[in-house]
Amino acid sequence: MPDRLSALDAALLASDDPATPRHVGSVAVFRRPRSGFDYARLVELVQRRLPLVPHYRQKVAAVPGRLARPVWVDDPDFDVTHHVRRSALPRPGGDAQLFDLVARLMARPLDQTRPLWEAYLVEGLAHGHVALITKTHQALVDGVRTVDFAQVLLDESPRAADDPEPAWRPRRQPGPLRLLADAVTDTLLRPSELVENARAAVSDVVAATGRVADAVTDAVGITQRGPLRVTVGRARLFAVARARLGDLRAVRAEHGGTVNDVVLAVVAGALRAWLMSRGEPIAPVRALAPVAVSDAPRVEPHVIDLPLAEPDPVRRLRAISEAMGEHRHSVPAAVLRRMGGLQSLGARTAASGRGFTLAVTNVPGPQAPLYAGGARMTEVFPVMPLVRDQALAVGVTSYDGGVYFGLTADRAALSDVDVLAERLGDSLAELVKA
Template sequence: MSERLRPRDLAFLSEETPESPMHNATIEIFEPGESGFDHEQLLSLIQDRISFVPRYRQRLQTVPGRLANPVWVDDDQFDLGYHVRRSALPRPGSMDQLRELVSRIVSRPLDRSRPLWEIYFVEGLEEGRVALLSKTHQALVDGVDTVDLGQVLLDATPTPKSMESDDWHAQRAPSPLGLVAGAVRDSLTEPETLVDTLRSQTGSALRNAGAAAERTRRVVNALSGRSPVKDSPISGALSQQRRVVTIDTPLADYRKIRTVHGGTVNDVILATVAGGLRAWLMTRAESLKGIRQIRAVVPVSVIDSELEATSLGSQIAAHFVDLPVGEPSPLVRLHQVSYSFQAHQATGRGVAANRLAGIAGFAPTTFHAIGSRVAAAERRGYQLNVTNVPGPQSPLYAAGARMVSSYPVPPLLPGHPLAIGVTSYDGRVFYGLTADRVQLPDADLLGVCLQEALDELLEASSGSRVRAPRGRKRVTKKP
């Protein structure tokens, strides 16, 4: 029997517009090594392992009359070559050129008539490297029944794990009459099906009403000559174009700051984000008098039986933190961020970063996908989404090629023209910024400001003695 789409997943589809494509993306860069790594090897690798994520060969089928939520059915026209695409940069391709290519690709929504994912194999990078750009719809990866494809493609050693490819044949999709009969049967025998259908239809009506009200407000503003009111410098209507910014920093820098001041690497990363935002706002001549803080949602891993379990061995919850962009001192910003997480840590629900990164077969892509889902559910309570994932600190490989970089590319939600993803992996910390190309044309400058904010924290931590925040052990740096 086909599995029915859940209301939360249906909402990602219903809320999707050309301005707000609801997919997560990841840029992974590989060194091919002596054995090489080409498009054919990637196709073979995915063919061998796609059976571990069967949803990647399924498409959505609507029920006539919308008597129930759509169902996942096997795609009888499934074409792996359609989903695994080949691209190239003019050699030697630079990171700037790769980012520009990625920006164009992630701006486009996925084809709803096919399985909701794509992977681009990008050749021509300098030093003989290649890049994989993956796009996966938020309705596809829930971290419960389906993990991200990237989770099963990577190995811990250069020698790929031996896996038997399945002899897959698509099951026949139900007829329209069969879909209607299944909807009626499920509504009568499974009360939750009827509840989910009503919830989805009610939610759709509310979303349509909200969208109509927003369009009316824009028309009234235009006729009256009034400019739209912006709640903050990082809010506003989205365009159909994106800009992607990447930053590569050493994990050792964050650990050094943490050793001197206490707290966690996550605290240092968020303090870096706060400092980068502050410097960037100042370059835009934005007055900081009314922008003392920027409220961010930071999805965190917790142990909580009341939340939906994930394949990561824990649950993911939203944690809100006010980033102190109005504070001039980098150390005070760090301590304020640390305080905001003390209450979370004191509950005993938090999952340590090293435990999460140590999960067998763990890949950051799945956690980023779940974090984006959490942020989407809380979209009206914050201005910025920051998803920070502690990845493995040893190399990972795809078909024998070593992965040297992993940059998350989080989706933008309506009214939120900036999102930040962070992945720590193999001694590095990789930032991926997704920005609306029209609202934030200077997103590249924000990337520079983030790097400078980290340097500022390092410089402020170079003294022989510092004051630790209350409740934390004071550390004296050895000469």
């Protein structure tokens, strides 16, 4: 049976455009081991781990006439060095140079004629560190069957052993007649395929008509605009903030709620201060805060109005805790680890961009050191995609005692996103002192 894309994956692929490419990413910083860690070692590591994620050597083949959803097929021209690339910063490279590179790389759509991922080893960082930037299409990473490749590169020990890489030979790529015959067979054996194909087609139409509807709405002035709700261009900015998980846990212990509530309160406080610095009106911001559930590897959408008009940081936190209370889910850490690509699941939840102004995706990570090829990861930042008419996306993760915020912004609309990133630290400090 052909490995056919789901209706959602097919819709995500079809809705990819130059202004809002549908890929998620991460940027991880590593401390080089004494034995060294360079491009050749990264390529070797990637080659050994590729058998764990078969779709990373496959590309998408469309069915003639779009009579069925596309299928995954082996790429006969797969070349790992096309996907794993190297870059360097002028030494000693700092945050500004690294995150400017992240923004430029993430602004470029992936080549849909090849496997839908890229990785970049960035050398030249201060203190001899290196960075690994990954970008993966949302149609590839569903967090269940296929996880973010960065995860399978990481080990709990600096001396993790690999089995010898099995020889890989691509299967013959099916021709148009075979793709058509498989589509007919799928429909006969599984009548539900008709529904799924129709759903994918409808999703494509909705995406296209949605753009027209938004344009008409804007023309007549119905949609409320603001610095976060603008037509997104192609250029990006990326900024980060760092915190200690112990500080967020201390705030939770003092005022109740969950660590995720504290994260949302920190974001709300930062947005309030940032809007005030711009002289903008202070009003609630409707945010999508995806919530993981433990009974299945999935993420549930939850929309919350962040109370930016509330000047007291503790009252903001309590209002958020109350609003999030009915969506509490106790998700064991082991379950979260199995839900590989949880940031991608959150991004998929936010892909429509409807009914909210901002997406804040918070994924708890492991609290012990991780390694890639013997190099210890010191910090990691999520890089979330923008959707149409939303100029900011916030990804948050925790790792080894730290909390890492990644802010992806439209370059024209949020040229001062670095100011917003600084306000995140101030907002947390307010809560810690309260």
